[in-house]
Amino acid sequence: MKKNLFAALTLILTFNYSIGQDTLSSSLLWEISGDKVQSPAYLFGSMHMMPKEDFYFPESLSDKVKSSDVLVMEIGGISEQMKGMQLMMLDSGNLYDYFTEPQLDTLFNYTEKHLDYTEDQMRAMFGKMKPFVLLQLFSKESFGENPESYELTLEKIAKESEIEVKGLETIEEQMGFIDNMSNEDQVEMIMSTMREGGTDNNEIEKLIEIYKGQDIEKIHQYITESELSSGKFEDNFLNNRNKDWIPSIRKIIKKKKAFIAVGAGHLGGPNGVLQLLRDAGYTVKPVKL
Numbered sequence: 001m002k003k004n005l006f007a008a009l010t011l012i013l014t015f016n017y018s019i020g021q022d023t024l025s026s027s028l029l030w031e032i033s034g035d036k037v038q039s040p041a042y043l044f045g046s047m048h049m050m051p052k053e054d055f056y057f058p059e060s061l062s063d064k065v066k067s068s069d070v071l072v073m074e075i076g077g078i079s080e081q082m083k084g085m086q087l088m089m090l091d092s093g094n095l096y097d098y099f100t101e102p103q104l105d106t107l108f109n110y111t112e113k114h115l116d117y118t119e120d121q122m123r124a125m126f127g128k129m130k131p132f133v134l135l136q137l138f139s140k141e142s143f144g145e146n147p148e149s150y151e152l153t154l155e156k157i158a159k160e161s162e163i164e165v166k167g168l169e170t171i172e173e174q175m176g177f178i179d180n181m182s183n184e185d186q187v188e189m190i191m192s193t194m195r196e197g198g199t200d201n202n203e204i205e206k207l208i209e210i211y212k213g214q215d216i217e218k219i220h221q222y223i224t225e226s227e228l229s230s231g232k233f234e235d236n237f238l239n240n241r242n243k244d245w246i247p248s249i250r251k252i253i254k255k256k257k258a259f260i261a262v263g264a265g266h267l268g269g270p271n272g273v274l275q276l277l278r279d280a281g282y283t284v285k286p287v288k289l
Contacts (some may be wrong), residue, residue: 027286028214028264029061030274032253034282041253042068042287043273045219045264046150047211054208055148058289062157069256071158072249073151074263075174076167087175094127095134098183103191107134110194131186132178138193142204154261166252168245168262177236211264214289220268239271246276 032041042064065071096104108119115137117125126133158165178186210218224234245262252258266273274284 024286024288026215026217027288028211028216028267029064029287029289030267030284031287032277032282032284036250036254037282038069038253038255038257040064040067041258042260043267043277043284044150044259044261045216045267046154046261047208047264048151049143049147049149050208050211051144052146052148053144054212056212056289057150057153061289065154065157065163065259066161067257068163068259070164070166070252070258071154072166072168072252072258072260073154074168074261075151075171076165087172088129088133090128090130095129095131096123096127098131098187103187106191106194111137130178131183131190132181134190135186135193138190150261154259168248169241177241180236181233216264216268216272216274218268219264220272223265224269238266238269242266242271242273242276245273246280249273249277250280 028045030043032043033039044061099107108122111117111122112119126137155165157163207222210222223238245266249258249260252260262273268274277284
């Protein structure tokens with residue numbers, strides 16, 4: 001069975017606790033070096049949401065951010081993210097027009113049982129929003145109450161240390177990748193999530209364990225085996241974005257000591273950011289957390 005795509009998206013759109021490891025072959029943190037790098041430059045693979053009990057942010061990671069000239073993330077700060085809700089609104093029509101009557105029955109029964117929202121509440125609150133919003137709503141139960149965010153933690157450190165924050169893409173560009181998905185595909189993602197009992201199931205636990213294991217190739221494999229994943233999906237959400245980021249990353253690390261954080265799903269694979277940096281002549285090596 002293919003993996004839950006919503007779970008995989010938390011590695012695209014965001015640890016190993018072992019002691020005494022002599023040879024490190026993989027990590028969530030990588031050092032970038034080369035003739036055209038204002039060293040040290042670091043690349044970190046984040047997970048966009050994490051239950052409080054699994055959130056791991058060692059002081060050594062915080063120190064590397066504080067010693068940098070610039071923090072680079074997918075989106076350049078909270079102010080950019082706040083624009084996201086506006087972009088999640090439908091231009092016309094109603095969210096629930098995309099569902100069949102049987103699908104609506106399943107949806108409203110699910111949200112009342114798991115999220116304590118009645119049909120009337122759901123229609124009033126989300127009727128003018130795009131289907132993808134419902135997947136974000138489901139995350140309420142997926143990662144526990146008040147889940148932690150690596151991006152928000154990193155930005156807080158940067159703000160307190162008066163470090164510049166830059167984005168590799170705008171919120172408009174990121175939302176465009178979602179808009180490129182057909183409404184039918186988005187609805188199928190929603191229905192699939194409910195069929196699997198929501199996103200707070202064994203799949204989420206497996207996802208967290210894979211992330212904590214810090215094996216970037218396993219993380220990449222998890223995404224490419226996700227439900228509804230296809231060549232088009234991988235190009236839109238991973239490969240094309242990775243390639244688009246490289247010129248900006250090269251320009252930044254040439255002039256400034258940079259700490260770069262992107263979803264961990266972007267690091268591995270033949271078209272991952274690490275391989276693209278190697279292809280561009282940089283040396284990348286894992287750093288123990």
